[in-house]
Amino acid sequence: MVRTEREIADSQGGPRVVALGGGHGLYASLSALRAVTDALTAVVTVADDGGSSGRLRRELGVLPPGDLRMALAALCGDDEWGGTWSEVVQHRFRSEGELHGHAVGNLLIVALWELLGDPVAGLDWVGRLLGAHGRVLPMASVPLDIVAEVELDGRISTVRGQVACALTPGRVQAISLVPDNPPACHEAVQAVRDADWVVFGPGSWFTSVLPHLKVPELARALHETTARRLVTLNLAPQPGETDDFSPQQHLDVLRQHAPELAIDVVLADTGVVDDRDALDKAAASLGARLVMADVATGDGSPRHDPRRLASVLDEIFLQKR
Numbered sequence: 001m002v003r004t005e006r007e008i009a010d011s012q013g014g015p016r017v018v019a020l021g022g023g024h025g026l027y028a029s030l031s032a033l034r035a036v037t038d039a040l041t042a043v044v045t046v047a048d049d050g051g052s053s054g055r056l057r058r059e060l061g062v063l064p065p066g067d068l069r070m071a072l073a074a075l076c077g078d079d080e081w082g083g084t085w086s087e088v089v090q091h092r093f094r095s096e097g098e099l100h101g102h103a104v105g106n107l108l109i110v111a112l113w114e115l116l117g118d119p120v121a122g123l124d125w126v127g128r129l130l131g132a133h134g135r136v137l138p139m140a141s142v143p144l145d146i147v148a149e150v151e152l153d154g155r156i157s158t159v160r161g162q163v164a165c166a167l168t169p170g171r172v173q174a175i176s177l178v179p180d181n182p183p184a185c186h187e188a189v190q191a192v193r194d195a196d197w198v199v200f201g202p203g204s205w206f207t208s209v210l211p212h213l214k215v216p217e218l219a220r221a222l223h224e225t226t227a228r229r230l231v232t233l234n235l236a237p238q239p240g241e242t243d244d245f246s247p248q249q250h251l252d253v254l255r256q257h258a259p260e261l262a263i264d265v266v267l268a269d270t271g272v273v274d275d276r277d278a279l280d281k282a283a284a285s286l287g288a289r290l291v292m293a294d295v296a297t298g299d300g301s302p303r304h305d306p307r308r309l310a311s312v313l314d315e316i317f318l319q320k321r
Contacts, residue, residue, distance in 0.1 A: 013037065013038045013039075014036055014037025014038055014039055014040075014317075015037055015039065015196035015197055015317050016037075016039040016041075016191075016194060016195045016196045016197070016227075017033055017036070017037050017039065017040050017041070017195060017196065017197045017198075017199060017317075018041045018042075018043055018191050018192050018195040018197070018198045018199070018227070019033055019040065019041070019042050019043070019198075019199045020042075020043050020139070020198065020199065020200050020201075020209065020212045021042075021044070021045065021200070021201060021202070021203040021208045021209055022044050022045035022048070022067035022070075022071075022203060022204070022207075022208035023067055023070060023203060023204060023208055024070070024203070025201060025202040025203020025204060025208055025209070025234070026042060026044065026067070026070070026071055026074070026203055026208065027070050027071065027073070027074040028074075028202060028303065028304040028306065028309070029199060029201070029202060029203075029232060029304075029309075030042055030071055030074035030075055030134065031074050031306040032304065032306045032307075032309035032310040032313060033134075033199065033310070033313065034074070034075055034133040034134055035306070035307070035310040035314075036310050036313050036314045036317065037317075038133065038134075039134075040075070040133065040134030040135070041134060041135045041136075041137060041188075041191040041195075042071040042074075042075070042134065042135070042136045042137065043137050043138075043139050043185075043188045043191065043192070043212065043218070044067045044068050044071050044136060044137065044138055044139060045067055045139055045144075045207070045208050045211050045212070046063045046064055046067070046068075046138045046139060046140055046142075046143055046144055047064070047143070047144040047145060047146045047162045047177070047207065047211055048064035048066050048067055048162050048163075049064065049145065049161045049162050049163055050162065050163035051066065051101060052066060052092070052101050052102045052103050052106050053065055053066035053067070053106060054163070055101075055102070056102075056106060056107075056110055057143055060110060060114075061143075062110055062113055062119075062143070063113075063119055063138055063141075063142075063143050064143060065105070065106040065109040065110055066103065066106055067208075068109060068123060068136055068138060069089055069090070069103060069105035069106055069109060070090075071136045072089065072105065072123070072126055072127055072130055072132055072136050073086045073089050073090050073105065073130075075127070075130070075132035075133045075134045075136070076130050076131065076132060076133075077131050077133060079131075081131055082130065082131050085129065085130045085131070086130070088104055088105070089103070089104055089105025089108065089126075089130065090103060090104075090105060091103065091104045091105075092104075105126070108126060109122060109123065109126055112125050112126060119138055119141065119185075120137060120138075120185065120187050123135075123136050123137065123138075135191075137185050137187050137188040137191065138185050138188065139184065139185060139188055139211070139212050139215055139218055140182040140183060140184055140185060140215050140218070141182075141183045141184070141185050141186075142179070142182055142183060144177050144178065144179075144182055144211070145160055145161060145162075145177065145178040146160070146161065146162050146165050146175055146176075146177060146178075146206070146207055146211060147159070147160045147175065147176045147177070147178055148160075148164075148165040148168065148172045148173075148174070148175050148206060149172070149173045149174045149175075150165075150168050150170035150171065150172055150173065151170050151171050151173050152168075152169060152170030152171070153170075156173070157170070160178070162207045165206060165207050165241065166204060166207055166238070166241050168241070171243065172206045172241055172242070174256070174257065175206050175207075175210055175211065175214065175257075176214060177211060177214045177215070181216055182215055182216075183217070184215045184216070184217035184218040184221075185218075188218060189217055189218055189221045192218065192221040192222055192225050192227070193221050193224070193225050195225060195227035196227055196228070196317075197227055197228050197229075197230060197317060198222065198225065198227045198228070198229045198230070199229075199230050199231075199232060199313075200212075200229065200230070200231045200232070200254075200263075201231055201232045201233060201234065202232045202233065202234045202235070202304060203234070204238050204241055204242075205234070205238060205241065205242050205245075205250055205253060205254075206241050206242070206253075207241065209254075210253070210254070210257050213257055213258045213261070214257075219258070222258075222261065223258075223260060223261055228264040228265070229261070229262065229263045229264050229265075230263070230264060230265040230266075230267060230313075230316065231251070231254065231263055231265070231266045231267065231286075231288070232267045232304075232309075233247050233250055233251075233266065233267065233268045233269070233272075234247075234250065234302075235269055235271075235272055235296050235302040235303065235304065236272070236302035246274070246275070246278070246279075247268055247272060247273055247279050247282075248275070248278045248279045248281070248282035251266065251279075251282040251283060251285070251286060252282060254286070255285060255286055261286070262286065262287040262288075263283070263286040263287055263288040264287070264288055264289070265288055265289060265290075265291055265316055266279075266282075266283040266286070266288045266289070266290050266291065267291050267292075267293065267295070267312065267313075267316070268290065268291070268292050269292070269293070269294065269295050269296045269304075270292045270293060270294055271294065271296055272296075273292060276290075276292070291312070291316060291321055293308075293312045293321075294308060295308045295309045295312055296308075
């Protein structure tokens with residue numbers, strides 16, 4: 001008898017958790033969450049158009065593999081096998097030729113996609129090779145472009161492409177996707193509907209976190225799921241994307257893009273909140289309670305400490321905080 005994904009998850013330890021995002025922010029989230037639960041799914045943005053991912057996307061017409069690769073690397077175990085494969089898939093070639101800058105993992109993922117003809121099956125095979133502690137899925141089944149409305153010196157213009165949006169000198173006001181009604185990854189939608197918790201962030205707000213709410217079928221699942229929803233706030237503004245944003249402004253933007261989305265918990269680091277009352281108010285406007293904790297590394301850099309973050313998330317999931 002074939003078990004459903006939910007039945008498989010129920011046999012594992014910990015709550016069923018879906019983490020949304022991309023890049024370094026999702027890497028940080030997954031590095032913590034894999035210590036909290038065995039039933040973990042990453043749903044990853046597919047709008048990258050730069051670097052190795054952008055080159056493969058343009059040449060082969062595939063989903064950009066880079067953020068998917070990083071998520072898989074984050075889920076590798078701490079043993080010798082996991083550590084070795086994490087380094088292998090993250091390794092980038094250095095040369096004077098066409099391979100320069102390509103990540104090994106990107107090429108491996110795309111090779112499996114070509115052989116199997118199925119992005120999800122290809123990612124599952126890479127996950128098995130790496131011994132990944134969880135599953136990685138794309139948020140949509142086609143490559144996407146992000147289009148941002150940008151305000152600069154009182155004028156509104158549009159910028160297209162993830163790299164361009166991230167580097168724009170203006171302030172991003174809102175985003176949309178091209179195509180504007182992209183097909184969601186079915187397995188990602190089902191994972192959200194079956195989840196106990198859905199985690200947004202940390203990560204680049206406009207290019208990694210909010211795009212999930214612009215894929216109609218996935219957005220509908222995020223609104224209708226019985227899962228509780230948690231937002232992990234960034235430790236610093238994203239240069240060029242959210243310059244000078246306060247923690248509460250991140251929540252204001254989330255509400256603007258998904259006004260009917262209810263959030264249960266907002267998690268913020270104590271060291272980056274200057275106005276707790278304002279952040280409390282912004283969280284309450286989403287229906288959420290604010291949890292503040294020390295989740296940053298101790299070296300002063302704007303990075304989440306996986307162990308500290310895992311400890312706090314575990315307490316939240318167990319309703320101890």
